[in-house]
Amino acid sequence: MAFTADWIVPEWAAPASVRAVFTSRSGGVSVAPFDSFNLGNHVRDAPAAVARNREQLAHALGRRPVFLEQVHGTAVLPLDSDTLDGTVADACLSTTPGLACTIMVADCLPVLFAHTSGAVVAAAHAGWRGLAQGVLESTLSALVVAVQRTDPAATPASVAQETLTWLGPCIGPTAFEVGAEVREAFVARRAEAQKAFEASSGGKFLANLPALALGQLGAMGITQVAGNDGTAPWCTFTQSSRFFSHRRDAADLGSTGRMAACIWLV
Numbered sequence: 610m611a612f613t614a615d616w617i618v619p620e621w622a623a624p625a626s627v628r629a630v631f632t633s634r635s636g637g638v639s640v641a642p643f644d645s646f647n648l649g650n651h652v653r654d655a656p657a658a659v660a661r662n663r664e665q666l667a668h669a670l671g672r673r674p675v676f677l678e679q680v681h682g683t684a685v686l687p688l689d690s691d692t693l694d695g696t697v698a699d700a701c702l703s704t705t706p707g708l709a710c711t712i713m714v715a716d717c718l719p720v721l722f723a724h725t726s727g728a729v730v731a732a733a734h735a736g737w738r739g740l741a742q743g744v745l746e747s748t749l750s751a752l753v754v755a756v757q758r759t760d761p762a763a764t765p766a767s768v769a770q771e772t773l774t775w776l777g778p779c780i781g782p783t784a785f786e787v788g789a790e791v792r793e794a795f796v797a798r799r800a801e802a803q804k805a806f807e808a809s810s811g812g813k814f815l816a817n818l819p820a821l822a823l824g825q826l827g828a829m830g831i832t833q834v835a836g837n838d839g840t841a842p843w844c845t846f847t848q849s850s851r852f853f854s855h856r857r858d859a860a861d862l863g864s865t866g867r868m869a870a871c872i873w874l875v
Contacts, residue, residue, distance in 0.1 A: 647866030
């Protein structure tokens, strides 16, 4: 596998059968404002350029990345060889080597899951809407079902304890300003979520997506978490040369590209 130099390979204690990567905006053929490794086919980029970039990703991974139609929901799609690109879901799961769970983002938080058995992986698209609605809980539930197929004695608690997660780049806590209704949506679910919001001007708040995800994962019993800690290098909004950002670019440029978080079994 040959990855572009500034793609991110997760540093975590995943089993040897698990591979993962997060792409950057560099290394592709798209022209501005989608320069250059845009993987989104819904952002006004030239279809031929997107297709070429997706082909390059598949070549780099050595297997097929399965692209979802993400709608900020909680549906989890189990992948198989017949799964079509464009199937509607905001998370996916694989027990099949040769398929890469693929989540596209440009500010939302990608969350990768790997069970310590090395037989099940999953990925979730966790923007604030998905997080508030429970996409991480839905993904863990699907992972439990998959593990229990080969280990009937497994329980939701034991699967959670044996699951590793990795948080990818997203809009950082100094850039993600939201309305009070967003804060209320999280606090209504977990009072502790208020710690992930800092008061801003005009009755708005700065939201910390990685902290919100970390709190939810902990409440689910998942404690093995690596990756995005909310610091500047992980921020898609401020790292303009490396990452696409919808909030940064869409108002001025009309749209922006999409990066991908991929996880697969070998």
